[in-house]
Amino acid sequence: MVRERVLNPLKRKVLRKRISSSETRFGVAFIVLMIATGVWILAQRSNFDPSDRDISIEVLENDSVEDTLYQRPLKLWQEPGSASGGTASVDLGLFPSAVLDGGWKVDGRVETYDPDNLYEKINGAAEQYLSFGFQKLHYLTLSDGEHFVTVEIYEQGSFPNTLGIFAAQRDERRAVATEGNAFYYSTPVGAVGGMGGYYFKIAADSTAEAALTKAKALLDVLTDLPSGTNSTPRATTILMNDLGVPFERLAYVPTDAFQYDFATDFWFGSTEQASDVRYFIHEAPDSEAASSMFGRLVEEQGYEYSIVEQTENRAVFQHDFLKTFFAVEVSGQFVFGIDGSSGRQAADTGVRKIRGAVSG
Amino acid sequence: MSGPTRSKWDLPRMLRLTNVRILSQVFFFVAFILACWATWTSRLGGYPVSRLLEMDPLVLLSTGLATGHVYRYLGWGLLILAVTLLFGRVFCNWICPYGTLHQLTGWLFNIRKHPDRWKSNQYKKIYTLKYMGLAVFLIMAAFGALQIGLLDPICLMYRTVATAFSPASDMVMDALSAQTGGTFFWDALKFAPGTERRIFVGSFWIGLFLATLVGMNLVIPRFFCRVLCPLGALLGVFSRFAIFRINRDVHACTDCNLCLTRCEGASDPHAQLRLSECFGCMNCIDDCPEDALSFTFLGQDTKQVIPGTNLGRRRLVFSSIAGLIAFPLLKNHGVNTNANYSDTLIRPPGSVEESEFLERCIKCDQCINACPTNVLQPATFKEAGFEGLWTPVMNFNIGHCQLKCTLCSEVCPTGAIRRITVEERMGKGPFAEAGPISLGTAFFDVGRCLPHAMEIPCVVCEEVCPVSPKAIQTRDEEVKNVFGKLVILNKPFMVPDLCIGCGICQTECPVTDRRAVYVTPVGESRSSERRLLLHKRNRPEA
Amino acid sequence: MDNDKPKQNPAYVKEQLSRRSLIRRLATVAGLGTAAGYLTLAPEDWPFSMKDQTGLRSKPVITPLQLTDFRVEKPAMASDVAVGRGPNVEERLRKALDAIGGLTHYVKPGDIVLLKPNVAFDRSPNLGATSNPEIVEILVRMLLVDCRAQEVRVADNPIESPADCFAKSGVGPAAERGGGRVYLPDSNAFRTLNTPGAVLIENWLFFHRPLTNVDKVIGVAPVKDHNLCQASMGIKNWYGLLGGRRNQFHQDIHEIVSDLALMLRPTLTIVDGSYILMKNGPTGGDPSNVKPGDAIVAGTDPVALDAWAFEHLLERGTDFPRYLFKAEEKGCGRVDYRGRVELIT
Secondary structure (H helix, E strand, C coil): CCCCCCCCCCCCCCCCCCCCHHHHHHHHHHHHHHHHHHHHHHHHHHCCCHHHHCCCHHHHHHCCCCCCCCCCCCECCCCCCHHHCCCCCCCCCCCCHHHHCCCCEECCCCEEECCCCHHHHCCCCHHHHHHCCCCEEEEEEEECCCCEEEEEEEECCCHHHHHHHHHHHCCCCCCCEEECCEEEEEECCEEEEEECCEEEEEEECCCCHHHHHHHHHHHHHHCCCCCCCCCCCHHHHHHHHHCCCCHHHEEEECCCHHHCCCCCCEEEECCCCCCCCEEEEEECCCHHHHHHHHHHHHHHHCCCEEEEEEECCEEEEEECCCCCEEEEEEECCEEEEEEEECCHHHHHHHHHHHHHHHHC | CCCCCCCCCCHHHHCCHHHHHHHHHHHHHHHHHHHHHHCCCCCCCCCCCCHHHHCCHHHHHHHHHHHCCEECCHHHHHHHHHHHHHHCCCHHHHHCHHHHHHHHHHHHHCCCCCCHHHHCCCCCHHHHHHHHHHHHHHHHHHHCCCCHHHCCHHHHHHHHHHHHHHHHHHHHHHHHHHHHCCCHHHHHHCCCCCCCCCCCCCHHHHHHHHHHHHHHHHCCCCHHHHHHCHHHHHHHHHHCCCCCEEEECCCCCCCCCHHHCCCCCCCCCCCCEECCCCCCCCHHHHHCCCCCEEEECCCCECCCEECCCCCCHHHHHHHHHHHHHHHHHHHCCCCECCCCECCCCCCCCCECCHHHHHHHCCCCCHHHHHCCCCCEEECCHHHHCCCCCCCEEECCCCCCCCCCCCHHHHHCCCCCECCCCHHHHHCCHHHCCCCCCCCCEEEECCCCCHHHHHCCCCCHHHHHCCCCCCCEEEEEEEEECCCCCEEEEEEEEECCCCCCCCCHHHHHCCCCCCCCEEEECCCCCCCCCCCCCCCCCCCCCC | CCCCCCCCCCCCCCCECCHHHHHHHHHHHHHHHHHHHHHHHCCCCCCCCCEECCCCCCCCCCCCECCCCCCCCCCCCCCCEEEEECCCHHHHHHHHHHHCCCHHHHCCCCCEEEEEECCCCCCCCCCCCCCCHHHHHHHHHHHHHHCCCCEEEEECCCCCCHHHHHHHCCHHHHHHHHCCEEECCCCCCEEEEECCCCCCCCEEEEECHHHCCCCEEEEEEEEEEECCCEEECCCHHHHHHECCCHHHHHHHHHHHHHHHHHHCCCCEEEEEEEEEECCCCCCCCCHHHEEEEEEEEEECCHHHHHHHHHHHCCCCCCCCCHHHHHHHHCCCCCCCCCCCEEEEC
């Protein structure tokens, strides 16, 4: 291998002879300048504003805003129903999971309706539910592959409303049973009933044994619904305990009692089946409101009835054509009376009974 | 001076111009390397680390042409111009660290002997090429395409040290520290201590570019400085007016041509001096046995100088035409327009709108050097096309853009990355109305996301999301996985209104090859054309 | 000193730099240096300073332009909106225009008029997706001949290739047959427009060139089904003058359409009920989507006009699109057209 040179062999030589003094002066000055520059550079180290590289907590505090993002709730795992063959689970919503007992599965999904779109489900009948304080309908169809059972739960908001719609829609021929808080009557294909603020209807698509059994079983399941307790307004206690009105013949009219728009919150009850004689009780917030209600009732009734007797807190009317008696009385915050009584005597007796109950 | 008496401490001889020049070169070279070394988050303090770039008159002129304004400290470029008007192109041989590198290489490895040696330092016609290049660059800059950074020596050197040399040097320091077991000493020598070794995409080509140019020294001494350097060309244009210059006393000259032995600029000091080529290295004065050469302003022989660039009108016209052609070619390349831009072209916070950015960025990559997370990378053709080659882009596979870091905007000499404060970046205080600076928007590739596609809990992305409220939210769901175990999956999704495109979700995503969450530049706040949302839902309408 | 050295090149005569030229050169350098120093280093607010301390100064400054109000007071007895029915387009158009006071009332001799048809898509005429070329041709003739307009321009910024849309919709040739000039959009045709009161397009890129020096603007729109905003009629037609990334506006369509009503206050709006695009709008493409009609509606109240067309031409009832009410809120007209529409059969 040839020995090559790697580095340049030439030495730095200075051939010139003369170096002027100004050159030396410049050299000294330049070196001083470089040293000065170096010192200046080193002095720059702390020549900066550290706050430029951060943000102060005060600024952060001033601009602080509450985090208002909507956080979706955790979606829990739900074992798909065994009959569903492992298909995706269905959110049952209000319904207890026990509705699926016995190998039944949800057909479709739980449908819900609110006052705005209830007519989509029950066109025409929606008005009646709305007048009884309807809030929400939960609609579920169950299937075992062959038969279908539908469950409708109407949230009516309160027990009186539930009772009201129950009484309004009740089939008079069916006997009402109570079980715990629930009251219901059976139909050939299921049951209709209520409890607390819920009004429910269970119906099978046929009278097949399996479907009917399921419908009956569902009745028990639904009594487990939350907030199904029945509040007991005083009027119901009076009607049932003191006047002997059976539960199934209680009725509640939230608005337009006697077809008067001012007559709201009226309870009715009759002691005998298929009777036109009805007790009624209205509990006003105070005695002044009760007097006002009494006054307006008396005035309005005067157009269809002839006055038989009238005092400050009591009036008896007889219907112009039917000849039935209508007696009304005010006492404290209660307005009460009897409607449809066939005789004056009976009307007085009835009213006296209520008066006793109300004041007692 | 009396005679050639030589003592060991001959002060005038020690302080002669060539020695002072070498001192100056060492000073500026060390200062340059120290500036690169100090451009690190733990060292930066208030050091003016970008000052050498800001003093570059070519940066001043070209950005001034492109933008019509002079950013922050760029006026310092006048200092070099003033020096040039006084002393000629002395920048090239007294200050320029890249020139120093070239001279050092030539001095060490150039083994030519006479007469090859002085012939290699004769002027050649090809040395006018740099003026043609300068004309092309300046005309393009005047239209708004800034490309001087490709060849400007300071930019080129900064870029190479930052992206090619510093990781290599750190690699050596790491090896040495592993051998010796020490850390603090070697840490002090490292460019980026206290972090994983930095990597820079495409730095091979950057390093090769520099190495090739340095290697060309062995073919033509100071090839880059004489043939290519646009800054040298600019200074050459100005140096024709220089007050001081090398003057040859014709009555003393014996035409021995020894002055060409070590002439750095190939400026023909043996004949009429080509003033625009002279680097002011002063070697010819040392090499003249007749003392016929001096660096002076008094008594200059006006017949012994050719002040101009020797470019000629013809070449000037042709190079201007080349510049005029280059501009539309570059701008219509179409890979970096608002109609079509790369989904990886994510600029650092504070960057001005893209077309303005390209009018300013000199590709010095000082920002890349300053970046503490290594997220800033020199762009390749893929991200920014030729026009944006080696400009800074964010690569969130490598790192993320730290919420409270504004170092890149602090060191940028030209305002391509505007100086911003953390307050402005986060959209707090006086910047609350403008909102935070957003670099882009993150998207999920749900087919690759562990909770979305594979029933495996993960959400590192949501955990690290630095904004409050978080731009990554989850839909939580309990499922029975394929092995029959109940697991809670937090399935992440984006809230684009809140995302600032910092990319930490992408960096931390465990699906490391093609990330399941990735940031693209759409929605970056610097551009109204690249807006994504008409309304930000978290901000009430004004 | 080597004073005894022989003099080289004795014949050579030096030409020494004179003190005078040296001083002149120094002075020039100092002067230029000072000037350059001032330009680059003087604080931003000093005159002629080029300094940009923040990097914000060199941000391009856009001075938006503003449009004039092109409305013309209608004759006292004329109705706001008129519907002309008849066997052919010309008759319908004349009936409708006459009922609102006649075209000559609105366009004066020497006016430069812009017709803005809807040429959004590369569709054949009579598919209901673009304006009816027949109307355009007749209208251009009426404007040039009856009204003696100086120039009639026809312009739109379509979604698809402008040249193709104008050619294949028949609107371009029709305009040229009538004697009008078609303005196609290119990158120089847009400028930023300032619309005071607009929510989304207070400052937005706008197809401005055809509107330069224009005196009157008439919109000629088809009636189209539109999935997002229910219907595209007279007001939505102005969308075709927007530039930039207008596709973002679909995130808030009713706001933008009502902004459009504010942006351009036209002299007249003409809505064509000859070919009504009943579904698959606003592109259509199948003849089965089109319902032929026999009405042309013209009017000075674009909101009332759109409301009438929505109810009677698209037959969508009175559940009007929200943008009409928003436009009413912004003061661009009244949705309630009752008593203000004249029907001429």
